[in-house]
Amino acid sequence: MSFHLKLVVPSDPRFLSIARAAVSEVGAICGLPEETRQGVILAVDEGLANIIRHAYKNRYDHEIELNCQTGPNQIEFTLLDRGEPPDPARICGQPLDEISLSGRGTHLMKAVMDEVYYERLPDGNQCRLIKHLPAAKVRDRPDGPAPG
Amino acid sequence: MERQMKSSTRTEKGTTIVDVVGQIDLGSSPALRKTLMESLKGTKSVAINLSAVKYIDSSGIASLLEVLKEARNSEKRLVLFGLTGAVLQVLQLTRLTGVFEIHETEEQALGA
Numbered sequence: 001m002s003f004h005l006k007l008v009v010p011s012d013p014r015f016l017s018i019a020r021a022a023v024s025e026v027g028a029i030c031g032l033p034e035e036t037r038q039g040v041i042l043a044v045d046e047g048l049a050n051i052i053r054h055a056y057k058n059r060y061d062h063e064i065e066l067n068c069q070t071g072p073n074q075i076e077f078t079l080l081d082r083g084e085p086p087d088p089a090r091i092c093g094q095p096l097d098e099i100s101l102s103g104r105g106t107h108l109m110k111a112v113m114d115e116v117y118y119e120r121l122p123d124g125n126q127c128r129l130i131k132h133l134p135a136a137k138v139r140d141r142p143d144g145p146a147p148g
Numbered sequence: 149m150e151r152q153m154k155s156s157t158r159t160e161k162g163t164t165i166v167d168v169v170g171q172i173d174l175g176s177s178p179a180l181r182k183t184l185m186e187s188l189k190g191t192k193s194v195a196i197n198l199s200a201v202k203y204i205d206s207s208g209i210a211s212l213l214e215v216l217k218e219a220r221n222s223e224k225r226l227v228l229f230g231l232t233g234a235v236l237q238v239l240q241l242t243r244l245t246g247v248f249e250i251h252e253t254e255e256q257a258l259g260a
Contacts, residue, residue, distance in 0.1 A: 013175030020171075020203070038234050039241075045205050049174040104206040104242045111241045 003029075005068040011052045011081075012060040019066055020045050023077070026068045030075055030133060039112040040075070040131050046105040047079045047127050055083025055125055074114075075131045082124035152176075155183045161258050163193040169200040172208030181211035185218060192224050195257045199230025204238055216248065225249070229257035 007022055009015040023044045027037035048064060056062045065080040110116050115130035153176035154169045164187050172180055187194050196212070198204075212228070219226040229251040231239070239245045251257040 013173065016173050016175060017171060035233070035237065038237060041203075042205060042238065042241075045173065049205065049207060052174060104209060108206055108238070108241055 002069075002071050004070075007066045007068075009048075009064050009066065010060060011056045011062040011064055013049070013052060016045055016048055019048055022066070023068065026070065026075065030070055032075075032131075032133075036131075040077075043109045043112040043129055044077050044079070046109050047077070047129060050086070050105055051079060051081045051083065051125075051127075054086055055081045057084065073133055075133065077129040079127040079129070080121075080124060085120050085125060086118060153180060155180060157183070157187055159191075160254070162191075163195050163258055164188075164191040165195045165197055165254070167197040167200070171203040172201060172211075173203065173205045174207045177205075177207040177211045180208065181214055184211065184215040188215065188219055188222065188224055188226075193227075194219065194224065195227045195229060195254070197230050197254065198228055198235050199232065201235055202232060204235050206238075206242070209238060209242055209244065212248070213244070227251060227257045229254055 005022065005026060007019060009019055020041050023041050024037060027040050032040065044066070048066070051064050052058060052060075062081070062083065065078075067076075067078040067080070069076045069078070109129060112131075113129045114132045115128070117126075117128040117130075119126045119128075152170050153172055156167050158165050158167070166184060166187050168180065170176070184194070184196065194215075216226050227249040230253065231250060236245070239248070239250075
């Protein structure tokens, strides 16, 4: 079963929990193991936080569009914003050998997700996060197929 | 799951214990950082109870690191205990499990 979920949230950290809850349920529907689901929630949350901090410079009066597209073999999250382009150095992440205070968000995204893509659009930025589903399957309707 | 981040402070065996509850993210990590920095004042040892923290992101980890650096600079002890699976997972992914002093229980944190 494939489905698409779209959520538009203010660029306000108070709304991150709403996005996390939605991602959590998508993960559950797709049958992700708990640890994997927690990782995916973290990765998407980090992507959203990066948009708030860097694309929108901590302005809370903008919007972020979060799209979840599931398929038989993967879940794809697309984060869209209309803010500043990301710093290429930040996209590459930071080395984690020292106790640095920045760069761990990008590192987490890349550590958890199987594919991470950044793209500058004519009017903003797009970040795509893809998680493969090797053995999980999308949960069927609890009451079976629709009659008819 | 408790959504709001809350914290409270108490003292046991000369150690200031900060009990944290809820989710630590970009919205709540500044408040946590402020509380933890305050907790370092007037004590030689701080233990952070994370047993009721079900979610933490990199901003929360950054706050913990900031406080750890301050503790080290002022030669104070900072330990974490009661880490849930979600918190431990983030520390492992960011390769920080060896940076913090971590214990399973409060008793162990106070007794070490």
